[in-house]
Amino acid sequence: MKRKIVITGANGYVASHLVSELLLKEYKVIALARGNEKYSAAQRMKNVLNEINENKKFGNLQIYDYSLLEEDFSMPGKQLEDIFSEPVDFFHFASSLKYSTKDRDKIFETNIGGIKNAMKVFLRYSEPGSRFFFISSTYSCGKFSGLFEEKFYENEDITYFRNYYEQSKRFAENVVKRYREEYGLNGYVIRLSQVVGNNETGVTRTDYGVFDFVKRIFHLAEKHPGNTVRIRIDPDATQNLVPINYVAGYFLKILDAVEPLPVIFNFAAKNSIKNHVIVEGICRLLPIQIIMDKNLQREGLNALERLIAAGMSFTGSYAETNLLFDTKNLKEVIQSTGNELTVTDFYKMLGYFIEKEMPAKKKEKFT
Numbered sequence: 001m002k003r004k005i006v007i008t009g010a011n012g013y014v015a016s017h018l019v020s021e022l023l024l025k026e027y028k029v030i031a032l033a034r035g036n037e038k039y040s041a042a043q044r045m046k047n048v049l050n051e052i053n054e055n056k057k058f059g060n061l062q063i064y065d066y067s068l069l070e071e072d073f074s075m076p077g078k079q080l081e082d083i084f085s086e087p088v089d090f091f092h093f094a095s096s097l098k099y100s101t102k103d104r105d106k107i108f109e110t111n112i113g114g115i116k117n118a119m120k121v122f123l124r125y126s127e128p129g130s131r132f133f134f135i136s137s138t139y140s141c142g143k144f145s146g147l148f149e150e151k152f153y154e155n156e157d158i159t160y161f162r163n164y165y166e167q168s169k170r171f172a173e174n175v176v177k178r179y180r181e182e183y184g185l186n187g188y189v190i191r192l193s194q195v196v197g198n199n200e201t202g203v204t205r206t207d208y209g210v211f212d213f214v215k216r217i218f219h220l221a222e223k224h225p226g227n228t229v230r231i232r233i234d235p236d237a238t239q240n241l242v243p244i245n246y247v248a249g250y251f252l253k254i255l256d257a258v259e260p261l262p263v264i265f266n267f268a269a270k271n272s273i274k275n276h277v278i279v280e281g282i283c284r285l286l287p288i289q290i291i292m293d294k295n296l297q298r299e300g301l302n303a304l305e306r307l308i309a310a311g312m313s314f315t316g317s318y319a320e321t322n323l324l325f326d327t328k329n330l331k332e333v334i335q336s337t338g339n340e341l342t343v344t345d346f347y348k349m350l351g352y353f354i355e356k357e358m359p360a361k362k363k364e365k366f367t
Contacts (some may be wrong), residue, residue: 003087003255006030008068008118009094011041013206014135014195014247016048018091021248023060024053030083032066032073032094041065051205068094068114073121084125089255092118093135097208099163111168112175119179119187131261132187133254134176138240138268138325140169140191149326150264152177152189162317173264180263188261190254192247193268193325199243199341202348205357210239210278213315214350217282217290218358220308225287229305231312233279234294234320238272246340253334262332268325269340275319277343281350294320 005022009015010031022029033041042063049058064083066073072080096103096110115134122132141148142161155174161167179185196211197204207215220229250267279290301309309316 002027003089004028004030004083005255006032006083006088006090008032008066008090008092008114010063011045011048012093012095013208014192014244015091015093016045017052017244017248018251019045019061020049020052021252023049023057025252026060028060029062030088031061031063033063034067035065069109069117071117072124073117080121080125084122084127084130087127087129089131089133090118090122090126091133091135091251094118095135096168097165099165101164104164107164107168108171111165112172115172115175119176119183119185123179123183123185130186132176132185134172134187134189136173136189136191137166137169138191138193138266138323139166140173141323141325142166142170144323147324147326148266150191150262150266150329152264187263189264190251191264191266191268191325193240193242193266195244195247195267196241196341196346197243197349197352198245199345199349200245202345202352204349204353206244207353207357207361209315209318210241211353213278213312214282214353215358216308216311216315217286217288218354220304221286221288224304227304228289228291229308230291230293230296230301231305231308232294232296232316232319233275233292235274235276235279235292236322237275237294237320238322239275239278239318240269240272240323240325241341241346242267242269243341243345250330250334257333262329265330265333266325266327267330268327270327272323273341273343273346278346278350281347282354285351285354 005027007015007019010019011033019029019031031045033045035041045063064075066075092115094114096107098107152173155171158167173189176187176189180187194209247267276292279292283290298309
């Protein structure tokens with residue numbers, strides 16, 4: 001019998017694709033989301049699901065507005081009792097994607113305070129046999145060198161990380177570890193690498209990670225076509241990219257897997273893609289030429305190059321990475337031996353994003 005699935009932050013990019021796949025497989029899904037000034041939580045959730053699949057049926061979906069940091073999520077106790085009236089699998093996606101020093105307190109409040117509160121709600125209301133999955137990031141590795149294994153690592157000072165987002169994820173993982181040890185939480189950690197588009201269709205609707213860089217170059221090429229610019233990027237460094245359809249499939253495999261499950265999974269690709277391959281693809285599709293120079297110094301930049309450098313405060317810190325992620329536990333459960341993403345797949349996503357997603361976002365901005 002399929003378990004009921006509860007998901008926080010359900011209208012996010014990865015979470016909403018998981019919800020879509022769960023509904024197709026006829027799971028009962030409880031989506032916890034936040035409304036905004038324009039749309040209710042329910043409408044936001046349905047909007048993103050319709051964008052993924054226009055023929056979506058919502059019969060097995062229940063959507064609730066919640067507050068991540070408030071006691072009981074600011075939901076009535078009876079409502080929570082009904083949600084957790086049977087064993088569930090609880091996926092905690094809700095997270096702050098901010099990263100800068102000025103946002104440190106907000107990052108830690110959301111990413112560490114949020115996981116603590118979610119586990120308290122889970123422990124208070126869930127039935128025996130329920131499972132709690134914390135969605136973390138492979139980039140909780142920080143400036144780690146070597147093979148980042150599917151195990152817990154000690155908390156480290158901020159100098160060990162590229163930004164406060166990475167540090168907050170490491171800290172949050174160790175909160176899960178503590179709750180497992182002290183409160184008997186049936187908890188697991190799933191670390192996501194850079195999740196990109198669908199490698200079968202090419203549809204790419206995320207501008208996170210490498211596609212944030214693509215977005216910035218798109219706007220630059222639109223305003224200054226025909227220019228040649230130098231950017232501080234190591235052409236031989238790599239980006240670890242995993243298609244959204246594979247990630248959704250991994251989640252489904254975990255739901256069906258025979259217990260006991262490994263405690264930590266790295267949802268990472270077997271092989272990464274080199275920066276020069278990514279940049280070459282961008283230059284083929286946009287009226288701009290990019291020269292990659294890993295030793296480029298800010299003092300020698302022209303005005304246009306300084307503009308790019310300023311916009312790369314986040315992505316720039318990942319322009320020289322060659323990270324290696326262990327995926328032994330992932331392979332054990334999903335039994336996959338192939339690589340998830342080819343260069344051809346990536347170029348298909350790149351073409352979709354530049355030709356359809358970016359013009360659509362621009363049009364949406366002015367309507």
